Amino acid sequence: MFNRVARRAFSSTAASNYKVAVLGAAGGIGQPLSLLMKLNNKVTDLALYDLRGAPGVAADVSHVPTNSTVKGYGPEEEGLKQALSGADVVIIPAGVPRKPGMSRDDLFNTNASIVRDLASAAGDYCPKAALCIISNPVNSTVPIVAETLAKKGAYDPKKLFGVTTLDILRASRFISEVANTNPTQEKVSVVGGHSGVTIVPLISQTTHKGLPKDKLDALINRIQFGGDEVVKAKNGAGSATLSMAQAGARFAGSVLNGLAGEADVVENSYVENPVFAKEGVKFFSTPITLGPEGVKEYHAIGETSDLEDQLIATAKETLKKNIEKGVNFVEQTSK
Numbered sequence: 469m470f471n472r473v474a475r476r477a478f479s480s481t482a483a484s485n486y487k488v489a490v491l492g493a494a495g496g497i498g499q500p501l502s503l504l505m506k507l508n509n510k511v512t513d514l515a516l517y518d519l520r521g522a523p524g525v526a527a528d529v530s531h532v533p534t535n536s537t538v539k540g541y542g543p544e545e546e547g548l549k550q551a552l553s554g555a556d557v558v559i560i561p562a563g564v565p566r567k568p569g570m571s572r573d574d575l576f577n578t579n580a581s582i583v584r585d586l587a588s589a590a591g592d593y594c595p596k597a598a599l600c601i602i603s604n605p606v607n608s609t610v611p612i613v614a615e616t617l618a619k620k621g622a623y624d625p626k627k628l629f630g631v632t633t634l635d636i637l638r639a640s641r642f643i644s645e646v647a648n649t650n651p652t653q654e655k656v657s658v659v660g661g662h663s664g665v666t667i668v669p670l671i672s673q674t675t676h677k678g679l680p681k682d683k684l685d686a687l688i689n690r691i692q693f694g695g696d697e698v699v700k701a702k703n704g705a706g707s708a709t710l711s712m713a714q715a716g717a718r719f720a721g722s723v724l725n726g727l728a729g730e731a732d733v734v735e736n737s738y739v740e741n742p743v744f745a746k747e748g749v750k751f752f753s754t755p756i757t758l759g760p761e762g763v764k765e766y767h768a769i770g771e772t773s774d775l776e777d778q779l780i781a782t783a784k785e786t787l788k789k790n791i792e793k794g795v796n797f798v799e800q801t802s803k
């Protein structure tokens with residue numbers, strides 16, 4: 469088996485060589501996300517783990533002729549340990565998705581322990597890896613991972629990321645539909661968390677700050693509740709998977725670009741943010757620069773309108789409760 473040095477020495481095409489593990493790789497998000505990570509030329513070792521089905525996904529994805537080996541693992545024969553050992557980046561979309569009528573918080577009871585146990589394994593087998601958390605409710609699962617790792621002395625706040633990139637993608641797309649512009653040119657910072665009122669798009673920072681109030685309100689509401697559109701349309705068959713895979717691959721790609729020392733890699737992410745932590749909201753999504761050690765710089769959210777100030781205040785109140793719920797869960801369930 470290639471060790472890290474050998475992997476780097478044998479690669480001639482990629483700028484850098486990394487092991488990426490996807491936990492929940494056979495799911496609705498996991499499969500297309502695994503394919504997209506296979507297409508990332510910084511990835512030389514792709515480890516796909518799931519309770520079931522990962523070896524099949526790995527065999528399938530492995531035929532794509534890019535510069536990585538792909539292996540699938542199940543829980544038997546220390547599969548999780550093997551998948552995680554040596555990983556530089558771990559992406560976690562494991563857990564159940566919403567059905568119509570459910571909130572993301574309704575997923576807490578099932579997903580909290582799944583995420584806690586996977587985080588615990590990551591703390592044991594790849595304590596230096598960057599962790600990208602997709603499993604909902606992100607507002608609570610990220611604090612669960614932080615607390616779980618902290619108990620093992622393996623928590624690095626600069627390497628734990630809640631993936632909120634889907635809100636960024638939606639904001640670009642939805643604003644372009646309102647303004648009749650090219651979505652690829654629309655950049656909207658979305659701050660706060662990842663559920664309903666905690667999702668705060670900063671439209672005042674775009675060139676569309678002059679939108680009439682009714683259109684602005686409708687746009688903000690659509691970005692905040694975009695996930696519900698997909699849940700409703702899928703009618704019981706789950707939530708966003710394909711757009712989420714694209715969002716997850718973009719975010720993980722940026723984490724890899726940061727690890728590789730590329731300049732000016734900026735994404736929004738739900739991380740432990742020292743500025744907001746002082747106000748009692750330990751985790752908050754803002755733009756961050758990614759670097760070789762994870763978060764390199766926390767950016768201020770910038771100028772905001774009165775309306776956005778109100779939305780941020782509301783988001784903070786909900787986030788405090790979501791964070792506390794995650795922290796309490798680890799307190800109450802850790803052995």
Ligand SMILES: NC(=O)c1ccc[n+]([C@@H]2O[C@H](COP(=O)([O-])OP(=O)(O)OC[C@H]3O[C@@H](n4cnc5c(N)ncnc54)[C@H](O)[C@@H]3O)[C@@H](O)[C@H]2O)c1
Nearest residue numbers: 492494495496497518519562563564565602603604634712
């Ligand atoms: N952050 C976001 O923006 C965002 C967007 C969409 C979905 N999500 C969330 O992502 C999660 C996954 O969604 P999905 O549509 O892929 O669901 P899915 O049910 O299609 O897939 C989940 C996969 O996780 C696996 N799994 C469950 N427990 C596991 C464990 N202990 N170890 C390893 N794998 C395990 C399942 O076997 C399954 O293959 C949900 O919680 C969903 O709410 C988040």
Ligand SMILES: O=C(O)C[C@H](O)C(=O)O
Nearest residue numbers: 566572604695696707708
């Ligand atoms: O809506 C969901 O439950 C999934 C995800 O968080 C989304 O925003 O699409």
